[in-house]
Amino acid sequence: xxxxxxxxIPSDLFQPAELDLMNAEKISRPSDSFWKDARRxxxxxxxxxxxxxxxxxxxxxxxxxxxxxxxxxxxxxxxRAKLPPKIGVLExxxxxxxxxxxQYGIDQYEKKKVTENFWFxxxxxxxxxxxxTWAGARVSILIGLLAATIDMLIGVTFGGxxxxxxxxxxxxxxxxxxxxxxxPYLIVVILFILIFKNPGILSIALAMVITGWVSMSRxxxxxxxxxxxxxxxxxxxxLGATNASLIGKHLIPNIMGPIxxxxxxxxxxxxxxxxxxxxxxxxxxxxxxxxxxxxxxxxKSLQTFPHMMIIPAIVISLLILSFNLIADGLxxxxxxxxxx
Amino acid sequence: xxxxVLQRFIYMFVTLFLICTVTFFLMKLLPxxxxxxxxxxxxxxxxxxxxxxxxxxPVPVQYAxxxxxxxxxxxxxxxxYDNRPVTDMIVGRIGPSAQLGAQALLLGTFMGxxxxxxxxxxxxxxxxxxxxxxxxxxxxxxxxxxxxxLQLYLAVKFPIFPVAYWESFxxxxxxxxxxxxxxxxxxxxxxxxxxxxxxxxxxxxxxxAKGISxxxxxxxxxxxxxxxxxxxxxxxxxxxxxxxxxxIENMYAVPGLGSQFVNSIVTNDYTVIMGTTIFYSALLLLVxxxxxxxxxxxxxRIRLAGGNK
Numbered sequence: 001x002x003x004x005x006x007x008x009i010p011s012d013l014f015q016p017a018e019l020d021l022m023n024a025e026k027i028s029r030p031s032d033s034f035w036k037d038a039r040r041x042x043x044x045x046x047x048x049x050x051x052x053x054x055x056x057x058x059x060x061x062x063x064x065x066x067x068x069x070x071x072x073x074x075x076x077x078x079x080r081a082k083l084p085p086k087i088g089v090l091e092x093x094x095x096x097x098x099x100x101x102x103q104y105g106i107d108q109y110e111k112k113k114v115t116e117n118f119w120f121x122x123x124x125x126x127x128x129x130x131x132x133t134w135a136g137a138r139v140s141i142l143i144g145l146l147a148a149t150i151d152m153l154i155g156v157t158f159g160g161x162x163x164x165x166x167x168x169x170x171x172x173x174x175x176x177x178x179x180x181x182x183x184p185y186l187i188v189v190i191l192f193i194l195i196f197k198n199p200g201i202l203s204i205a206l207a208m209v210i211t212g213w214v215s216m217s218r219x220x221x222x223x224x225x226x227x228x229x230x231x232x233x234x235x236x237x238x239l240g241a242t243n244a245s246l247i248g249k250h251l252i253p254n255i256m257g258p259i260x261x262x263x264x265x266x267x268x269x270x271x272x273x274x275x276x277x278x279x280x281x282x283x284x285x286x287x288x289x290x291x292x293x294x295x296x297x298x299x300k301s302l303q304t305f306p307h308m309m310i311i312p313a314i315v316i317s318l319l320i321l322s323f324n325l326i327a328d329g330l331x332x333x334x335x336x337x338x339x340x
Numbered sequence: 341x342x343x344x345v346l347q348r349f350i351y352m353f354v355t356l357f358l359i360c361t362v363t364f365f366l367m368k369l370l371p372x373x374x375x376x377x378x379x380x381x382x383x384x385x386x387x388x389x390x391x392x393x394x395x396x397x398p399v400p401v402q403y404a405x406x407x408x409x410x411x412x413x414x415x416x417x418x419x420x421y422d423n424r425p426v427t428d429m430i431v432g433r434i435g436p437s438a439q440l441g442a443q444a445l446l447l448g449t450f451m452g453x454x455x456x457x458x459x460x461x462x463x464x465x466x467x468x469x470x471x472x473x474x475x476x477x478x479x480x481x482x483x484x485x486x487x488x489x490l491q492l493y494l495a496v497k498f499p500i501f502p503v504a505y506w507e508s509f510x511x512x513x514x515x516x517x518x519x520x521x522x523x524x525x526x527x528x529x530x531x532x533x534x535x536x537x538x539x540x541x542x543x544x545x546x547x548x549a550k551g552i553s554x555x556x557x558x559x560x561x562x563x564x565x566x567x568x569x570x571x572x573x574x575x576x577x578x579x580x581x582x583x584x585x586x587x588i589e590n591m592y593a594v595p596g597l598g599s600q601f602v603n604s605i606v607t608n609d610y611t612v613i614m615g616t617t618i619f620y621s622a623l624l625l626l627v628x629x630x631x632x633x634x635x636x637x638x639x640x641r642i643r644l645a646g647g648n649k
Contacts, residue, residue, distance in 0.1 A: 047476070182355035184624045186583050187617050191366045194605065194613070272482055279484055279587050280602045299488055299591070303496050313485045321480035328476070 038257070041333035048329020055322040058315070062141060065134025069119060073135040074287040077126040080114050085121040085129075085307050097307070121307045123297065127287075133312050136289040137319065139201060140271045143290070144323075146205035147212065147270035148263045154209065155216025156259060160247055162217065163224025174221075180214050186273065193277060198285040204277065208270050216262050223255040257334035264327035268320040275316055291316040345633055352629045359621045360410060364403055367610050393419070415615035420607050426615035430597060436506055437589065437596035441581045443516040448523025448577075453567075455524065456531030460566075461558070463536055471528060478525025484587045487518035491591065504593040515592045519584045523577055530573055535566040571635050578627040582620060 032040070042048055066073060084102045086109060101107050109115075120129040162173040192207040193199050199207075227233060228251065236250055275292025277283045279299075284290045289297075291312050298309025381389070390396040394405060409416065415426035459471035494514060495503040502511045538544065539562055547561045548554075585598035593599070597616065604612035 047473075178351060179355050179358060182351065182625055182628065183359055184579055184582070184621055186579070187359075187620055188362075190605070191363060191617065195366060195369050195371070268480070275482055276484075276583060276587065280590070281606055295485065295488075299484070302488055302492055306492055309488060313488065317481040317485055320482070321477060324476055324480050 038333045042329055045329040045332060047325045048333075051322040051325025051329065054318055055326065058137065058319055058322065061134050062137045066131050066138070069128055069130045071128035071131050073127065073131045073289065075127060079126065080112060080116075080118070080122055081124055081126040082301075082305055083108050083112065083114060083118050083122040083126075084305070085119060085311070086117045087119050103304075103306070120311050121305075123308055124301065124305075129294075129308065129311060132289050132294060133291070133315055136291045136294050136312065137315055139284060139288065139290040140274060140292065140316065140319065141267075142201050143205050143208075143274045144267035144270040146201065147208045148266040150205065150209045151213045151216050151266050152259060152263050154213040155262075156220050156252065158213065159217030159220030160224055160252065163221035164228055164243070164247055164251070166225070166228075170221075177214050177217060180211050181218075183211050185211055186276065189273060189277065190280075190282065193282045199282070200284070204274055204284065205270070208273055212266065212270075216259070216266075219258050219262055220255060223258055224251060227251055227254055261327060261331045261334055264323065264330055268323035268327070271316070271320055271323070291319070341636065344636060348629055348632050352625045356618075356622055356625055360407065360618055361403075363614050363617050364406055365399075367614050368399055370608070370610065393417075410618070415618070416611040418609055418612050420604075420609045420612070426611050429600065429612060430615060430619050433595065433597045433600045435596075436594050437585050437598055440512065440515055440519060440585055440589070440594065440596065441578075443512060444519035444581060444584075445523060445577065447516060448520035449527050451520070451524040452527025453531055455528035457535060457558075457563070459528065459532040460535035460539065463539075468532075471532070475525040475528045475532075478521050479529075481521070483518055483522060483584045484591060486521050487515065487588050487591045490514045490518055504591075506592075506594045506596075511592075515588045515594060518588055518591075519581060522580050522584065526573055526577065527570060531566060531570055534569050535562060538562050538566040568635075568638055571631060571638070575624075575628045575631045579624055582624065 085097060109117075118128055118130065120133060123129055123132070158173065158177070162170045162177075188211050189207045192210060193204065196203040196207075233246060233250055236246060241249075271291070274283060274290055275295060278290055278292030279296045281296075283293045283296070286293070294312035295309055295316060298305075298307075298312060302309050387396070394402060397405075406416070413427060415430070417423045417425050418429060421429070455471045455475065459468045462468050491503060491514060495501050501514050502508075505511055544557060544562055547557045552560075582598075585596060586602055587598075588594070589596045589598040590602055597619075600612070601616045601620075603609075604616065
């Protein structure tokens with residue numbers, strides 16, 4: 001096909017191109033920086049964008065949800081206990097479970113003479129599940145963020161020193177890390193949580209960090225070893241840069257990508273770990289709640305009042321899912337070689 | 341290879357020793373008393389009980405005694421269950437947990453491989469995308485949420501399977517499925533990536549060029565090489581199954597090690613907590629050790645680089 005069209009064009013239409021050596025290598029468009037390139041790849045990733053949207057919606061509710069219904073997370077009232085969910089407009093939509101009717105077909109709101117609507121229902125002490133779910137999500141996200149941040153600080157310092165100085169320092173530090181790596185993560189977390197009698201957000205996050213930072217330090221060390229002998233570092237060293245400024249100004253910025261990806265994977269696993277702890281009775285102490293403790297409380301009355309468990313379970317699943325999707329997308333965007 | 345095995349073995353041993361030591365001293369720091377009705381006892385009665393369990397000796401002596409007994413496989417006696425030896429309690433409970441774990445591992449690996457292979461062979465089609473999406477969802481939803489949903493819909497609302505307890509094979513089905521979801525998702529993701537990489541390598545092109553049938557190429561040439569790295573995720577898998585059993589066994593009232601462990605945490609039964617922790621750690625260390633060795637044996641390329649992930 002293309003051969004035929006080429007033959008049809010008369011040869012006198014062609015003109016010799018001028019060879020301009022000065023402009024041949026001219027860069028005609030602005031060049032993309034690494035971060036711009038990564039952002040473009042990230043924005044093109046459908047999964048990551050979906051995760052971003054879900055997380056955005058969840059965050060709006062996490063920030064404003066606890067103030068929306070007019071009930072505090074620890075307001076108890078046994079007269080309005082165990083109400084099923086009821087939402088103003090949606091109560092008329094048959095297939096949605098927001099009509100205030102329990103699974104036996106009884107309208108609990110009528111029976112208990114409650115005029116107010118509880119969007120996600122109430123728990124066995126009459127506390128508003130809508131407020132508790134979002135207040136709990138706040139706690140879960142905070143634990144995730146805290147654990148990831150402390151992980152990052154320790155991991156980057158340890159891995160950075162180990163990789164940068166190398167030699168005997170590296171050997172000793174790596175032996176230490178290797179032993180910590182062998183300790184099963186959740187067992188250590190359980191043991192440390194047992195020591196704190198009423199664990200709060202900080203102590204739970206700290207317990208997760210105890211062995212959690214090792215994987216971050218390994219990644220930083222690996223990158224450090226790869227980068228520290230490259231030309232730009234040697235050049236900077238030749239010009240008299242101190243070790244501190246080499247690490248802070250040249251090396252760490254260049255391994256920001258893997259660090260961010262690792263942090264994004266730490267957040268959902270910390271959220272999961274906290275939920276797991278709540279489930280075996282070691283999580284945040286009541287009346288405060290996390291998503292994990294809500295799911296675990298709700299499970300006790302799963303057969304009679306399924307909404308108490310299902311709503312927080314959906315929120316925690318969406319939360320972990322969105323973080324995982326974003327982390328996957330970031331990994332693909334920041335390190336195209338790692339994906340596929 | 342011999343040196344590598346020895347090195348790994350020494351690491352495993354040092355780690356285990358460290359875990360035992362840390363566990364022992366952490367238990368000494370625990371708040372609360374392991375004694376039943378502790379507040380009703382007179383100081384003399386307490387003294388007698390402490391003497392009986394060797395708790396009146398200085399902590400270093402207690403530590404030395406504990407480690408000495410540990411070397412003999414003696415984990416002490418439970419404070420709650422009338423002096424039953426912890427070792428017996430663990431051995432007596434391990435059956436259901438092991439069965440659940442093994443079933444979940446088998447089912448998960450099998451399903452994961454099917455999903456992974458389909459996704460890889462139909463790369464960038466609707467099959468691939470749906471398998472990838474399912475895998476992300478499977479990794480994200482905690483096993484206890486799956487467990488609860490399965491229980492609610494397949495046992496309570498539609499009574500197809502028993503709700504709980506440990507009596508027949510039918511009782512094992514729901515907890516096995518709940519545990520296997522994570523394994524399925526992980527194996528699917530991993531085998532898909534590996535298989536896509538292998539299918540693009542030159543020896544596969546050669547095999548195709550020689551005229552070997554598509555099925556032959558996949559089974560004889562591609563799968564065998566793609567599945568080797570899947571062995572490496574066995575370690576994290578074992579960790580996950582262990583944590584999964586803690587929750588799932590409680591949920592389905594399975595008389596396994598996990599529910600006993602959770603129960604000992606709730607009742608402050610120190611020796612049982614300690615013993616089970618050490619047992620779990622030893623088990624996981626052994627799995628990781630075996631995976632490292634196995635990986636070196638089946639894939640000669642890794643032998644010198646060391647199996648550390």
